[in-house]
Amino acid sequence: MDRTSRNLVPAMLDGAHDGEPLQLATALFRHAERNALTTINWYLWKKTIKSRWSRFLRASAIVLAVAGGVTPLLHAASPGLIASGWGYVALALSAGCVLFDRYFGYTSSWMRYMRAQARLNRVLVTAQAQWTAAMIRCAHDGAPADVLMPIVQDLIRGTAETIEMETDEWARELTEQSEQLQRTTERDDRQRK
Known part of the structure; x- marks a missing residue:
């Protein structure tokens, strides 16, 4: 697996087809170990991207919410400094940051990758x-x-099950987000009629 690959694709097992049982078991264990390490590195690399976006969007939401709350106070203290309506704009942008994060799943992906x-x-x-x-x-x-073979099998199984669990979580989140978007769209359509 390439660390920068978009997908997790296990490497082929080369050269572990003949030899003594101990050598074969060792070769298979080292292969499974490399696969697990590569998968761990992939999750760490992907986590970094998601965590940066998550923190940026969450920090932006906080700053914009504070700005939205402070704007009317600044306007009251000095009416010519800023129009109070800008507070609504800042609050709307704050909510947009939270929705953007939620819809694109930066925070939830970051957490999933950390757990995996x-x-x-x-x-x-x-x-x-x-x-x-x-x-x-x-x-x-x-x-x-x-x-030695049960240990190798447990490592291979544990790696595969972890990837499957994370993928299932992702699919469930994506389905929930799509259903929520569908419900929101249908509700908006009914309100317009």
Whole structure:
């Protein structure tokens, strides 16, 4: 997966088709580990873009709301300084920033990406700890290499399930936003008639 790719696409597994079971299990684990790390990096990179937009829109909404509230006070204190009507403009722009963020999902995406990245970190660190313990058992106790495969499978499954959960959340949010927009449009149409 390319960190800057628009989509998460797993890399092909190369060169892990022949050899000793321990070598094959190790190659598969390293592949799954790289895939998890690349996915974590993708979420961190995407999170950065969403967090910047989210903070900008939220900060703008706060500044504009304060400006909207202060404008009538400034007008009352010094009528020639600013027209009180500009307060309404600032309040409308503040609401627009919040709606823009909500409709395009910057804050919700940022939070989803953070949760996904945290889950992926937990899955990866757990797999790495289990892998190390199993490798020690293989080396010292002569445990068979097949004790390693459940760890690899858990890492692959945990990575895939995290991506699926985040995608399901995104789809649910998108559906809710579309339905809300549809209801608003229908209500506006009924009010015009």
